[in-house]
Amino acid sequence: MLMHLPVLVVLAPLLAAPIVALMRGATWPWLLSTLVSWFALLCAVLLLIQVQAEGVIIYTMGGWEAPWGIEYRIDFANALLLVLITGLASVVMPYARLSVEQEVGAERSPMFYAALLLLSLGLCGMTATGDAFNVFVFLEISSLATYTLIAMGRDRRALTASFSYLVMGTIGGTFYLIGIGLLYVMTGTLNMADLAERLPAISDSSTVRTGFAFIVTGICLKLALFPLHLWLPNAYTYSPSAVTALLGATATKVAVYILIRFVFTIFGPEYSFGAEPLAEVLIPLAVIGLLSASTVSIGQPNIKRMLAYSSVAQIGYIVLGIAMGTAMGLTAALLHVFNHGLMKGALFMTLGAVMYRMGGTNLSDMQGLAKTMPLTFWAFVIGGLSLIGVPLTVGFVSKWHLILAAIELGWWPVVIVILAGSMLAVVYVGRVVEAGFFGEARDPTRREAPASLLIPVWILIFANIYFGIDTRLTVDIAEAAAAQLMAGGVVR
Amino acid sequence: MNDHMILRVVGKFLIPYIMLFALYVQFHGDFGPGGGFQAGVIFASAFVIHTLLFGVRATQKIAPEWILRIVASGGVLLYAGVGVASLLLGANYLDYNVLGAYPVAGQHLGIILVEFGVGLTVTAVIMLMFFAFAARGEPEGDAS
Numbered sequence: 001m002l003m004h005l006p007v008l009v010v011l012a013p014l015l016a017a018p019i020v021a022l023m024r025g026a027t028w029p030w031l032l033s034t035l036v037s038w039f040a041l042l043c044a045v046l047l048l049i050q051v052q053a054e055g056v057i058i059y060t061m062g063g064w065e066a067p068w069g070i071e072y073r074i075d076f077a078n079a080l081l082l083v084l085i086t087g088l089a090s091v092v093m094p095y096a097r098l099s100v101e102q103e104v105g106a107e108r109s110p111m112f113y114a115a116l117l118l119l120s121l122g123l124c125g126m127t128a129t130g131d132a133f134n135v136f137v138f139l140e141i142s143s144l145a146t147y148t149l150i151a152m153g154r155d156r157r158a159l160t161a162s163f164s165y166l167v168m169g170t171i172g173g174t175f176y177l178i179g180i181g182l183l184y185v186m187t188g189t190l191n192m193a194d195l196a197e198r199l200p201a202i203s204d205s206s207t208v209r210t211g212f213a214f215i216v217t218g219i220c221l222k223l224a225l226f227p228l229h230l231w232l233p234n235a236y237t238y239s240p241s242a243v244t245a246l247l248g249a250t251a252t253k254v255a256v257y258i259l260i261r262f263v264f265t266i267f268g269p270e271y272s273f274g275a276e277p278l279a280e281v282l283i284p285l286a287v288i289g290l291l292s293a294s295t296v297s298i299g300q301p302n303i304k305r306m307l308a309y310s311s312v313a314q315i316g317y318i319v320l321g322i323a324m325g326t327a328m329g330l331t332a333a334l335l336h337v338f339n340h341g342l343m344k345g346a347l348f349m350t351l352g353a354v355m356y357r358m359g360g361t362n363l364s365d366m367q368g369l370a371k372t373m374p375l376t377f378w379a380f381v382i383g384g385l386s387l388i389g390v391p392l393t394v395g396f397v398s399k400w401h402l403i404l405a406a407i408e409l410g411w412w413p414v415v416i417v418i419l420a421g422s423m424l425a426v427v428y429v430g431r432v433v434e435a436g437f438f439g440e441a442r443d444p445t446r447r448e449a450p451a452s453l454l455i456p457v458w459i460l461i462f463a464n465i466y467f468g469i470d471t472r473l474t475v476d477i478a479e480a481a482a483a484q485l486m487a488g489g490v491v492r
Numbered sequence: 493m494n495d496h497m498i499l500r501v502v503g504k505f506l507i508p509y510i511m512l513f514a515l516y517v518q519f520h521g522d523f524g525p526g527g528g529f530q531a532g533v534i535f536a537s538a539f540v541i542h543t544l545l546f547g548v549r550a551t552q553k554i555a556p557e558w559i560l561r562i563v564a565s566g567g568v569l570l571y572a573g574v575g576v577a578s579l580l581l582g583a584n585y586l587d588y589n590v591l592g593a594y595p596v597a598g599q600h601l602g603i604i605l606v607e608f609g610v611g612l613t614v615t616a617v618i619m620l621m622f623f624a625f626a627a628r629g630e631p632e633g634d635a636s
Contacts, residue, residue, distance in 0.1 A: 007575075007585040015572050018565030062578075063587035 005050065006059040006072040006128055009043045009082055012036050013121035021114035026097070026106040029113040034093040037120065041090040044082040044124075048477070051079045056484075058130070066130065067191035073130030076481035077334060080474075081127045081257050084341045088249045089120040091345070095456035096242035099352045103154050103240040112152055112240075119145035119246065123254045132180050132266070133190040135258060136173065139222070142254075143169045146247060150239040161234035168221060168231040175218030182211030196266050203271050212276055215262055223255035225282075225319055226289025229312045236308035241352025244304065248311055249345035253337045256318050260333070263322065264485040273325040282323035287417050290316030294424035298431070304351050304361045306428055307344065310387065313421060314340045320414065321402055328405035330482040331475070335401055338474055339386075339394035342467065346460035347383040350376055353449035353457060358442075366432055368441025373448050377436045379457045384429035386464045389422050393468040397475070503545045510538040518611045522600065528607035532614025539619050548626045557623065560616040567613030574605045 016036040020029045050057060051074055059072040074082075096116070104112050122142025126135050147169070151162035184190055186207050187198040202208060217228075224232040232252075236244050263272045272278045290313050297309035314336070321333030351361045353376045358365040369377040386393035389400075399418060406414040448454070467474050518531035543551040574586065581590040588602025589595040 004579055004585065007579075011572065011575070011585065015569070015576070018568045022562060022565050060584055061586055063584045063589060 002046065002050070004059070005043050005047045006057060006074050007061070009040050009047065009086065010121055010125045010128060012040050012043070013117040013124070017114045017117040017121065020117060021110055023110045026101055026109035029110040030093070030097045030100075033096075033113040033117055034090075036117065037086065037089040037093045040120070040124065041083070041086040044079070044086040047074055048079040048083055050074075051076060052477075067189045067194035070129065070131045070134050071191065072128045073193070074128060075484050076477055077260065077485060078127045078257065080334065080338060080477050080481060081254065082124060084253065084338050085120060085123045085127065085250045088246055088341060088345050089116075091456040091459055092116075092242050092246045092349070095245070095349055095352070095453055098450060098452055099241045099356055102356060103242075104152050108152060112149070115145045115148045115152075116243070116246065118142070119149060119251075123250055126254050127257060130192050131190055132183070132192055132195060136177050136180060139173055139176065139258075142251065143173060143222075146235075146243075146251065149243040149247075150235050152243070153238040153240050155238045157234070158238035161231075161238045165231040165235045168228075172218045172221030172228075175214045175221065177218075179211040179213075179215030179218060182207050182214065186211070192261065192266055196268065199267060200271070203267075203275060209276065212267060212272075216259065216278070219255055219259045219262070223252045223259060223319075224312055224315055226285050226293065226312060226316065229289065229293070229315070232312060233305055233308040236311065236348075237302060237305040241348065241355050245345050245348040245352060248307070248348050249341040252311065252315060253341055256315070256322075256333070256337055259319075260322060260330070260485060264330070269325055269486060279323045279325055282319050283414075286316040286319040286323060287414070289313065290320070290417060290421045291424070294421050294428070298424065298428045300428075301364075302362050303354075303366060303432055304348070306432075307347055307351070310425065310428065311340075311344060313425075314344070314387075317399070317402060317418065317421070320418075321405060324405055324409060324411075326405060326409065327479075327482045327486045328401065328408050330485060331478045332398060332401035332405045334478040334481055335474060336398035338478070339398045339464075339467065342394055342460060342463050343383055343386040346457060346464055347380065347387065349453075349457045349460065350380045350383060353379075353453045356453060357446050357449050363432065363435055364442065366435045367439030368444070369436040369439075372441050372444060372446045375454050376449050376457070379454075379461050380436070381433055382461050382464065384433060386468070388425040388429055391468075392465065394464050394474075395468070397468055397471050401475070500545055503541050507538045507541060510541070511535060514538070514611075518607065519604070521607050522603045528610025528612075529614050531607075532611045533618055535611070535615045536618035536622070540622055543622070543626055548623065552623065552627070555619060557620065560620050560623075564613050564616035564620065567609040567611070567616065570609030570612065571606050574602055574609070578602070 013036055016032055020032055023029045047057070057074040060066060061070040061072070100109060100112055119142050122138045122145060125138030126142065129135055129138065147162050147166045150165060151159055180190065183195060186202055186205060187195055189195055189198060199208065221228045236248055239247065263269070263278065293309045293312035293316065297306045297313070300306035300309060318333045318336050318340070321329045321336060354365060354369070354373070355361050357373060382393070386395040389395040399422065403415055403418055406418065514531045514535035517526035517534060518528060521527035521531065539551055539555060578587045578590055579585055583590040588599045590598055591602045592598030592600065
C-alpha cells in the first residue's frame with residue numbers, strides 16, 4: 001500500500017465524506033471524521049519520510065502517464081504542506097466535538113463534518129497534484145466546502161461573510177482558470193512539469209504574460225494578500241471556532257503553496273522575477289499589508305477578528321519571503337507557512353475554548369481569564385509569544401530566517417519593517433494578555449474549558465515550542481524544498 | 493396548474509421519454525457524446541417538470557429528500573469505490589485495466605460504473621437544490 005500513499009491522503013476523506021453525510025446524530029460522524037483525519041496524517045507523515053529517503057514521488061492516476069493523464073507529484077514542499085494540513089485536521093477534529101455541538105448543533109453535525117472532510121480533502125488535493133487544472137478542481141471543492149462551513153456560524157452575519165467570500169473566492173478561482181486557459185492555448189498541456197518545459201520557448205508572448213498576471217492575481221485573492229484580503233476578517237470572525245482554526249491554519253497556506261509552485265516551478269524564478277515585475281508588485285503590497293493589518297488589529301474589540309487581521313499581516317511576511325526570489329527567502333516563506341499554521345491553529349482553538357465557556361470572544365470576555373481559565377489563558381499567552389516571534393517558539397525561527405534572507409540581499413528597510421511588524425504584534429497580543437491578567441473577571445465562577453478542548457490546544461502549543469527549539473526537521477525540509485524549487489522547472 | 497389541461501397531459505406524456513433519453517445519454521456516454529453529468533441533469537429535469545405540473549409536495553412523495561441524500565452520497569461512493577477496487581486489484585487508483593478479463597473490457601466496465609456514479613449524484617443533487625428553492629414558503633412541503 002505504500003506506493004499508493006499520494007492518493008490515499010486525498011482518498012480517505014473522499015470516501016468518508018459521503019458516509020458521514022448520511023449518518024445521524026453528532027457522535028458517529030465525529031468519530032469517523034476523526035479517525036479518517038488521523039489516517040490521513042499517518043499517510044502524510046509516511047509520504048514525507050518517503051520523499052526524504054527516495055526523492056520526488058510520482059503517482060499516475062488510472063495508470064495514464066503524464067502529460068496525458070493526471071499525476072500526483074510529491075516533493076519536499078508539498079510533503080511539508082500535506083503534513084501541516086492533515087496534522088491540523090487531526091487536532092481540530094477531536095477538538096470539534098464539543099465546540100460544534102454548541103455552535104452548530106447536533107442536527108447539522110453530519111453535514112458539518114462532511115464539509116470539514118471535503119475541505120481538508122480539497123486542500124490536500126491542491127497540494128498533492130501535479131496538474132494545473134486539477135488544482136482548480138480541488139480549489140473549487142475546498143472553496144465550496146468553506147462557504148458552507150462559514151455559513152454555519154452561529155452569528156447571522158456569518159451568512160453575509162460567507163456570501164462575500166463566495167463572490168471574491170469565485171473571482172479568484174475564475175482568474176486562475178482564465179490564466180490556465182491562456183497557458184493551455186499556448187502550450188497544449190496542463191501538466192505542471194510539461195508546462196515548465198514548454199513555457200521558456202514561448203515566454204515572450206503576451207498571452208503567456210497575461211496568463212501569468214491572471215494566475216498570480218487569482219491566487220493572491222485566495223491567499224488574502226493586501227488589498228485583496230477584504231473577505232478574510234469577516235469569514236474568520238463569524239465561522240464556527242473549529243472551522244476558523246482549520247481555515248486560518250491551512251487554507252491561505254495552500255494558496256501560498258500554489259503561488260510558490262507557479263512562480264518557481266512552472267514559470268521559473270528567472271521569468272517571474274526577470275521578465276515579469278513580480279517582486280516590484282509583491283513587495284510593496286506585502287509591506288503595506290503587513291503594517292496596515294497589524295495596525296488595524298490593535299483596535300479590534302473582537303479577538304477573533306484581531307487574529308484574522310493578524311493573519312493578513314502574517315501573509316505579508318510569507319509573500320515578502322517569496323518576493324525576495326532567493327533560496328533563503330523561499331526557505332523563510334515555507335517555514336513561516338508551516339509555523340504560522342501551528343500558531344494560528346493554536347490561537348484560534350484557544351479562542352474556541354473561550355467561546356465555549358464565555359459565549360463570546362470579545363476583549364471583555366477575556367477579562368480576568370488568568371484566574372478563571374488559567375490553562376486556556378496560558379495557551380493564548382504562549383501562542384501569542386509565538387506570533388510575536390519570541391525565541392524558543394516557532395515564530396522566532398521563521399522570522400529569524402526571514403530577517404537573515406533580507407540582510408543577505410542588503411534590504412535593510414525590509415528588516416526594519418519586519419521588526420516593526422513584530423512590535424505591533426507585541427501591542428495587539430499584549431492587550432489581550434493585559435486584560436487576562438489584570439482585568440476583573442465578569443463572572444468569577446466560570447470554570448476551565450473541558451479537557452477535550454484543552455488537550456488538542458496544548459498539543460499544538462507544545463508543537464509551537466518543540467519546533468521552536470528543535471528546528472532540524474522543519475528547517476532542513478524547508479531548505480531542501482527551497483533548493484528543489486529554486487532549481488526551476490521540475491526535479492526528475 | 494389544475495386548469496391547464498393541455499400542459500398537464502403533454503407534460504405527463506413527455507416525462508417517461510425524457511427519462512428514457514437521459515438513460516440513453518447515460519449509457520451511450522462511453523461511445524458517443526454524453527455521460528453521467530448531462531444524463532443526470534436531463535433525468536432531474538423530468539422531476540422538475542413533474543414539480544411544475546403537480547406541485548412540490550406531490551414530487552417529494554415520489555422522491556423523498558432522504559432517498560435523494562442516499563443517492564447523492566451513493567453516487568460518489570460508487571465512483572470512488574471503482575477506484576478502490578482497482579487499488580485492491582493491485583493497480584493505480586482508477587486504473588480500469590485490471591477490472592475486466594482484458595484491458596479493453598476493464599476500461600469499458602470502469603467507465604460505465606464511474607459515469608453511472610456521476611449520473612446518480614448529479615440527478616440527486618440537482619433535485620435537492622431544486623427542492624431547496626421550490627419548497628421555500630410551502631408550509632408542509634419541506635420534508636424535514
